[in-house]
Amino acid sequence: MPADNPSMQNLTGIAVSAGVAICESMVLSGEEIWVPNMRIKEEDIELEWDRVAVAIAQVDESLRQNSETINAQLGKEYAAIFDAHRMMLADIQLHEKIQREIFGRLHCAEYAVNSVLLSYENIFAKLNNSHLAERSNDIKDLRLRLLRELVKPDRQQLEAVKRDIVVFAHNLTPSETASLNLAYVKGFATEVGGPGSHTAILAEALQIPAVVGIGPFLDHVNRGDMAVIDGDWGKVVLRPDEETCASFQTGIAEQKGIAAKREEVHQLVGQTLDDTRIEIHGNIEFPHESKFCKNAGADGIGLYRTEFLYLPSEQDPDEETQFRAYTSVLREMGDVPVTIRTFDFGADKEYAGYESESENPALGLRSIRLALRNLPLFRTQLRAILRASAHGNIQVMFPLISSLSELRKAKLILGNVKEDLHDEGIPYNGAIRVGMMVEVPAAAVLIDQFIREVDFVSIGTNDLIQYTLACDRTNKDVAELFSPVNPAILHLLKNIIRAGNDYGIDVSLCGQMSSDPIYTMLLLGMGLRKMSVPPVAIPEVKQVCRQVTIEQCELVAKHVQKWDRPEDINVYLCEQLRRVVSGDLNNWVSEIEARSRHSGWNSAAEAG
Amino acid sequence: MPNEEGMHIRLATALSKIVFQYEEVSVTFIKSHQRADAKSPLALLTLGVGLDDEVVLEVEGPNATTLLAELEACFLKGFSSEE
Numbered sequence: 001m002p003a004d005n006p007s008m009q010n011l012t013g014i015a016v017s018a019g020v021a022i023c024e025s026m027v028l029s030g031e032e033i034w035v036p037n038m039r040i041k042e043e044d045i046e047l048e049w050d051r052v053a054v055a056i057a058q059v060d061e062s063l064r065q066n067s068e069t070i071n072a073q074l075g076k077e078y079a080a081i082f083d084a085h086r087m088m089l090a091d092i093q094l095h096e097k098i099q100r101e102i103f104g105r106l107h108c109a110e111y112a113v114n115s116v117l118l119s120y121e122n123i124f125a126k127l128n129n130s131h132l133a134e135r136s137n138d139i140k141d142l143r144l145r146l147l148r149e150l151v152k153p154d155r156q157q158l159e160a161v162k163r164d165i166v167v168f169a170h171n172l173t174p175s176e177t178a179s180l181n182l183a184y185v186k187g188f189a190t191e192v193g194g195p196g197s198h199t200a201i202l203a204e205a206l207q208i209p210a211v212v213g214i215g216p217f218l219d220h221v222n223r224g225d226m227a228v229i230d231g232d233w234g235k236v237v238l239r240p241d242e243e244t245c246a247s248f249q250t251g252i253a254e255q256k257g258i259a260a261k262r263e264e265v266h267q268l269v270g271q272t273l274d275d276t277r278i279e280i281h282g283n284i285e286f287p288h289e290s291k292f293c294k295n296a297g298a299d300g301i302g303l304y305r306t307e308f309l310y311l312p313s314e315q316d317p318d319e320e321t322q323f324r325a326y327t328s329v330l331r332e333m334g335d336v337p338v339t340i341r342t343f344d345f346g347a348d349k350e351y352a353g354y355e356s357e358s359e360n361p362a363l364g365l366r367s368i369r370l371a372l373r374n375l376p377l378f379r380t381q382l383r384a385i386l387r388a389s390a391h392g393n394i395q396v397m398f399p400l401i402s403s404l405s406e407l408r409k410a411k412l413i414l415g416n417v418k419e420d421l422h423d424e425g426i427p428y429n430g431a432i433r434v435g436m437m438v439e440v441p442a443a444a445v446l447i448d449q450f451i452r453e454v455d456f457v458s459i460g461t462n463d464l465i466q467y468t469l470a471c472d473r474t475n476k477d478v479a480e481l482f483s484p485v486n487p488a489i490l491h492l493l494k495n496i497i498r499a500g501n502d503y504g505i506d507v508s509l510c511g512q513m514s515s516d517p518i519y520t521m522l523l524l525g526m527g528l529r530k531m532s533v534p535p536v537a538i539p540e541v542k543q544v545c546r547q548v549t550i551e552q553c554e555l556v557a558k559h560v561q562k563w564d565r566p567e568d569i570n571v572y573l574c575e576q577l578r579r580v581v582s583g584d585l586n587n588w589v590s591e592i593e594a595r596s597r598h599s600g601w602n603s604a605a606e607a608g
Numbered sequence: 609m610p611n612e613e614g615m616h617i618r619l620a621t622a623l624s625k626i627v628f629q630y631e632e633v634s635v636t637f638i639k640s641h642q643r644a645d646a647k648s649p650l651a652l653l654t655l656g657v658g659l660d661d662e663v664v665l666e667v668e669g670p671n672a673t674t675l676l677a678e679l680e681a682c683f684l685k686g687f688s689s690e691e
Contacts, residue, residue, distance in 0.1 A: 084649075089622035093648035120650060127656035135617055136651060304665055 008239050013189060013214035014476070015234035016200035018536070020252050020522075021166050021187030021209045022245060023225040027218055028169040035151060038108040038223050048102050055149035060089055060143070085142060094120075110150045117143035146150040148175050161185075166229050167412075168221055177202045187229035189236045194474040200511075202308075204534050205285045207292075211236055213476045233565055251572055263539070266297045274549040278524065280542050281339070281532040283510055290332040292535035297542070300336035301329060302532020303397075303458065303510040305345040306381065307467050316377060322384035330392030337393045339458070339532075340385050340409075341437065342378065344399040345370055346402050362466065367400035372409055382417040387430035396432060398456060402440040407453060439463035439511075444492040447499040454505065458532065459496055461511025465489055478491045483566035484513035485522070485573070490560070497527045518573045520544040521580070525557025540592070609682060615657035619682070620649040626678050633669035635679075 027037045040048050067082035085470040088094070094116065101112035117139055163452055167180065167188040169175030177199050180188070186208060192200055195210030203210035209231030221227065221238050227247050232255075237244055254464035270278045281302030282293030293301060309317050309325055317325075329338055344367045351561055371378040385396050399412045411434060420492035421428050436443070436450065439460030443450050451457060461484050466473050471481040483489070493509075508530040513519050517540045523531065524545065556576050563569050578589045611619060627635045627646040635646035637655060639662070644651035646665075657663055667676055 084617045087624060087649050088617070091624075091648050091650045093645065093651045120654065123654045124656075254662055415610070441640040 008237060008241050008244065011214050011217050011238065013211040013234050013235040013236065014194060014479075015205075015210075015231050016212050017203035017208060017210040017231045019187070019207070019209035019231045020248055020255065021229045021231075022240070022248055022252075023164045023166045023186050023227065025221055025223065025225050026165045026167050027163065027221055027223050028167060028172075033332075035110045035114045035147060037111050037218075037221075039106050040102070040108050042106065045103050045106070048109045048112075049099060051150060052098055052102070052113060052146075055091055055109070055113070055146050058149050059142070059145045060086055063089070077322055081138075085138065085166070085207055088138075089142060098453060110147060113146050113150060115141065117146070133249045133590055166227050168218060168227070170218060172199055177206070180206070180208075181540060182206060182208065189214055189229050191218060193417075194476045194479045197544075201534075202285060205283075205289060207536055248507075258443060258456060263544065265543050266295060268297065268546065269298075270299065270545050272545055272548055272550055272553075274523070274551070276524075276529070276550050278542075278545045279508075279530040280545070281337075281510075282535050282538060283507065283515075284329070284535070285534050287328045287332075289331045290338075293538065294332055294334075296535050296538035297536055298333075298336070298535070300393075301333060301338040302336060302508050303531070304329060304340045305344065306340060306343050307567055310345070312341060312440065316380075319380050319384045320564065322381060323387050326388035326394065326411050327391050330388060330394065333392070337433075338393055339395050339397050339435070339456075341386075341397045341399055342368070342371060342381055344368075362463075362472070368398050368406060368410060371398075372406065372413075375413065378413060379417055382414055383421065385430040386414075386421055386432065388454070390427040394432060395435060396431070396455065397435040397437060397456075399437045399460070400439060400463070401436040401450065402442045404449060404453070407436055408449065411453075435506075437463075437498070437510075438496055441468045441492065444468075444496055447496050448502070450505050451499050451505050456506035456508065457496065457500065458508040458510045459493065460507065461489070461493075461513040464492065464511065468492065483570075484511075484516075484519060485560070485566045485569040487561075487564055490526070493523075493528075494526055501527065506530060515541065516528065517541055517544045518570065518577055521548055521553045521556045521576055522560055522573060524548065524561075525553035525555070544577065544581070552580065609657050609659055609661045609663060612659050614615065614659055614661070615652055617649070617653065620652040621684055623679060624649040626675070626682060629637040630669065630671055630675050633667060633672060633675055635668075635675070636666040638666060648675060 011106070028035075059226045063086045064084045067079045067086070070082065071079035090553070097116045097119075098112045101107045101116060102109065103290070105112075109260070111473045121136040121143070124139060161181070161184050162185055164186050165217070167185055168190075169176075169188065170191045171193060172190055177188075177478045187210060188203065189211040190199070191214055200212060201212065209229045211229055211231060211234050214236060217236075217238075225239050226245075228235070228240050228244070230236070230251075237248075265569060272278060281300045281383040282289070282296070282298040283303040283305070284290055284293065284301055285305045285308040290301060304326075306322070306325075307384060310323060326338075326340060365373065371381075382396070385394060388394055389396075396414065398407065401407045401410075414434065418428065418430065433455040435454050435456035435458060437460045438444050438447060438450070438457050439462070441464065444459075444464060447457075462473060465471070465482055465486070469481055469483075469486055471478050473479065497507050499505075507528065509523065509528055510532035514523065514531035515537035517537075520531075520541050521544065531541060560569050560572065563572070574589075574593050577592070581589055609615065624647055627633070637644045637646055637652055637657075639655045639657055642655055644655050646652060665676070665679070674679070
């Protein structure tokens, strides 16, 4: 039920993308379909009921057709269920209840239909009889059929918005997040979700404040309510009073000051006080982000997550579309290296052309495994990458490599595509550098074998942590186990960096760990000289690099070995960071500390 | 209620269909003080009538006896949902 209570309400979730937004809210409720929660004007009630009546007629017609088809195929007894559904659709009590919501409470058609049918579902689900309880699924089916008639496609709904808004939803998929219109959507908050999910990564890439994992709250907010989303502290305030608004406004002003400070380091080189060059590259999901990277003085693109090219549309992007996307990044970045990672679908990034039946998609047919099973799709991408390689400094990287044979197969296919291009007389860079992600423990453990067969490796900490610690990063019940400074993770990282040095192969780290300045000293101390981070994090990480010496960092890394509890290590790393940065940046460290604490990365530290 | 599955969707809609043929009659199903208009299959379902539950029928209007007989036949027919 929507709250008629207009009072202020504070909510807490997990901060996943920094910044503060104060705007009108737009509520996308309903798990399956986004149901707008709108109040209508009194003069529109007849129109609104007409919409319901039309939807009922349309669903009735489609049920009639279903009934006919099934009758012809399977017989009358099977078709009878559709006739029963039609009877329920015509139910007088149902119509009365929906009318009461519209005429009496001025709810819009979608909301009225949704809430009335949901109430039936709930009644059935609670009945003390399993046969009857299952009936709630029939009602659900009717509800969804009606909603599909009533609700405009999600994007249209959002696209129609012409004012600044913040979006509240039960959940946003990465593709929904990607389709948010940044001209008007200033932030979002969701009931479910955890840190490190791809929705969270996207929010950061889009540079809008976001809070996830709040728990149920959509019933307490109406469309049009003012709301604050504080992506630094993981807070959401519904209907803030004037005082609260003012204090957040001040916060925004302070943030701008800090951002201006950060801008000062944009054109400075990433190097330590003792002149060790640290390369800081950018992670991007969309070509337009390369501009952010360039502005922030990135040394290149360390990770271009190409699967996002496939998200917004139903159809796979063809070779030409991909070629244009890759070359537009090259144009922006000039001569610096651009690392294109071949598509990484599966787990929480769904690929429309492949539906996972696995109960454990993270361990299933995803990423490079999916590519090697869908050669036409994979070859199309490799062709586009190779063609683009004639126009700039491109290197290609394979994700989720877990065995040598997988790596060799991927390279073989790359070789085949090269031959094709050669035969067709299409230019490409024959000496394109080939690398792999190290994100499966199998590859991290036997890194010496893998590293001999590539030109560079990049460590993906998100998956490496998830697989090594057997912990789903999107499950907030176990999110606190997910820590980049778990000693087992540090052991693997050290091994990979050591192998890189032994064989003279570039090692970069592109997981979330590298974008959190708290870990910068530790990583430098462990010998890492190259990182790839989201564009917003480039200045922060660079700033830390510029204020430390390698000697200091090595001491930190040595010290960290003494502890086995990640929470102790985090506290120590915060202290060290505070010690090295100069006076006027202390506020900034507090901000980072607070943000890390609230991002869920260090939630264990909070509890401990 | 003789039906093992209780008041399922097809039974409820079949009962409503019968009642609808008698425009001037009002039929109310009552189960432990909860009342449901028999013209609404959804209302009948919300009573949650299970096997062996006792239901009282309140019938008002002309031709009530014929209507009751028809309803009874419908009940006894069983109407297992697998039928």
